[in-house]
Amino acid sequence: MADTTGKGLEGVVAAQTRISDVDGRQGRLFYAGYDIADLAAHATFEETIHLLHHLELPTAAELSETVATLRAESVLDPLLVDLIDSLAQRTEAMTTLRTAVSAAAALDPDDDRSPEANLRKAYRLIARTPQIIATYQRLRTGADAVEPRDDLGVAANFLYALTGKQPDPQTARDFDVVLVLYADHTLNASTFAARVAAATLADMYAAATAAVATLQGPLHGGAIEEVREMLEDIGTPDRAPGWVRERLAARQKIMGFGHRVYKTWDPRATVLRGIAERLGRQFGETRWYDTSVRVQETVMAEKHLYPNVDFYTASVYSALQLPPDLYTPLFAASRMAGWTAHIREQYADNRLIRPDSEYIGPDPRPWQPLESRG
Numbered sequence: 001m002a003d004t005t006g007k008g009l010e011g012v013v014a015a016q017t018r019i020s021d022v023d024g025r026q027g028r029l030f031y032a033g034y035d036i037a038d039l040a041a042h043a044t045f046e047e048t049i050h051l052l053h054h055l056e057l058p059t060a061a062e063l064s065e066t067v068a069t070l071r072a073e074s075v076l077d078p079l080l081v082d083l084i085d086s087l088a089q090r091t092e093a094m095t096t097l098r099t100a101v102s103a104a105a106a107l108d109p110d111d112d113r114s115p116e117a118n119l120r121k122a123y124r125l126i127a128r129t130p131q132i133i134a135t136y137q138r139l140r141t142g143a144d145a146v147e148p149r150d151d152l153g154v155a156a157n158f159l160y161a162l163t164g165k166q167p168d169p170q171t172a173r174d175f176d177v178v179l180v181l182y183a184d185h186t187l188n189a190s191t192f193a194a195r196v197a198a199a200t201l202a203d204m205y206a207a208a209t210a211a212v213a214t215l216q217g218p219l220h221g222g223a224i225e226e227v228r229e230m231l232e233d234i235g236t237p238d239r240a241p242g243w244v245r246e247r248l249a250a251r252q253k254i255m256g257f258g259h260r261v262y263k264t265w266d267p268r269a270t271v272l273r274g275i276a277e278r279l280g281r282q283f284g285e286t287r288w289y290d291t292s293v294r295v296q297e298t299v300m301a302e303k304h305l306y307p308n309v310d311f312y313t314a315s316v317y318s319a320l321q322l323p324p325d326l327y328t329p330l331f332a333a334s335r336m337a338g339w340t341a342h343i344r345e346q347y348a349d350n351r352l353i354r355p356d357s358e359y360i361g362p363d364p365r366p367w368q369p370l371e372s373r374g
């Protein structure tokens with residue numbers, strides 16, 4: 001009989017990677033050796049993209065080239081805009097994003113799968129994903145799509161394409177930091193899905209589509225939206241302790257808490273908590289942050305569980321007044337950087353990923369003709 005592993009593949013090392021590393025005991029995350037706290041303090045999303053794909057921080061010249069490439073690739077093909085338009089009124093945000101990422105394959109100008117072509121495809125996917133989300137939001141609300149500007153970075157351009165207004169520099173930087181924080185996280189479920197697809201030598205778009213599909217669930221990227229629903233349901237900070245205790249007594253999970261790897265503070269949640277607090281003050285709406293803090297204190301006191309990355313992101317996005325159903329797509333907009341880096345890493349040293357299963361069904365038995373079944 002095959003060896004069995006913990007349910008959910010816990011503790012199984014299923015890939016080697018140079019892209020990112022988590023120390024779940026110390027609560028630390030590194031992208032190619034750089035501490036996420038340093039990256040959140042200093043790096044832009046564009047620098048982070050280069051780092052994840054090349055495993056080194058860009059020189060000034062490389063950064064200019066990355067910024068220029070991402071800007072040039074962020075303009076959506078009219079056929080893609082038409083597709084988004086036809087879906088926008090009747091299709092959920094993550095379904096639209098998954099469909100658009102898949103459809104973008106048909107419009108990719110590279111028809112080979114060389115490493116160079118795959119890097120170009122990766123940057124196209126990273127550049128287009130935020131614009132797909134912004135375009136979806138504009139079209140479903142009856143507004144015209146806004147083309148990205150050639151003088152703004154990825155973060156500011158997303159907010160500009162979403163609202164038609166240039167964000168103030170601090171808000172743009174806050175959103176930029178969120179993109180940096182979400183860009184990669186070792187072998188999480190969606191990245192694993194991307195690597196499994198890539199290991200069959202499915203193309204870059206197919207593997208990225210598998211990742212978007214896997215992110216959707218509430219146990220993964222979908223948790224941010226569930227946190228927002230929870231905060232709405234709670235209403236005011238004073239109601240948080242009772243609400244949390246009631247749920248825990250009913251043995252229900254509190255979304256945004258717990259993690260397979262971290263057994264202490266998720267270092268990204270620490271940064272996001274600070275951003276949520278400041279944005280709440282800046283926009284004069286501290287209810288989301290204040291309620292989150294009471295929830296967190298109660299979950300800690302009752303269950304000794306730490307918040308994960310998604311918990312304070314809901315307060316950040318609520319302060320920015322982003323539509324709740326875009327929270328998970330925005331996770332994808334950032335993680336596309338990590339997914340595509342992992343897909344390229346898988347291609348570079350590939351073996352089909354094909355684990356075993358342990359059979360627990362009936363013993364071998366004789367065929368039963370239809371007339372004798374009952």
Ligand code: ACO
Nearest residue numbers: 218219220221223252253254255256257258259260308310
């Ligand atoms: N609320 C209450 N109890 C929890 C929570 C929670 N959020 N998370 C874990 N627990 C408890 C479980 O009930 C279980 O207790 P038990 O042993 O008494 O049954 C124990 O902690 C272990 O939990 P598992 O679900 O087995 O842990 P696992 O490693 O499989 O799951 C996961 C990790 C999915 C993140 C889990 O903590 C969870 O469901 N959290 C809520 C959803 C969420 O926030 N997801 C986002 C994760 S981060 C990300 O994807 C970017």
